[in-house]
Amino acid sequence: VVSRPPTCDVCHGVHFVLVFDAEGQLRFFEPLHLTKYGNVEWSKYDADSMRRRIIGLDIRHPFTYDPAVDSVTTATMTSAIILNSVQRLQDVFKEINGQ
Secondary structure (H helix, E strand, O other), rough: OOOOOOOOOOOOOOEEEEEEEOOOOEEEEEEEEEEHHHHHOOHHHHHHHHHHHOOOOOOOOOOOHHHHOOHHHHHHHHHHHHHHHHHEOOOOOOOOHOO
């Protein structure tokens, strides 16, 4: 479970679940509480859009983030936080595997 504080005083915190397997493949993403512009909660379509972007990524390797392509509409900051959290999983993977 990933929980990140708000980035500004009008935003909500970002809370979601990420699961990766023993090979470092991201296998699961589930929003717990994600919002976009106006603090509107993400829809199923928004969550599915992010799933299509991140499921299957190999967390052992860095990837690029292009806000124009990789962000959920009107949720650029939340999308960036999610993708940054995926990149941070590389450290978790290394620690779990004793590297």
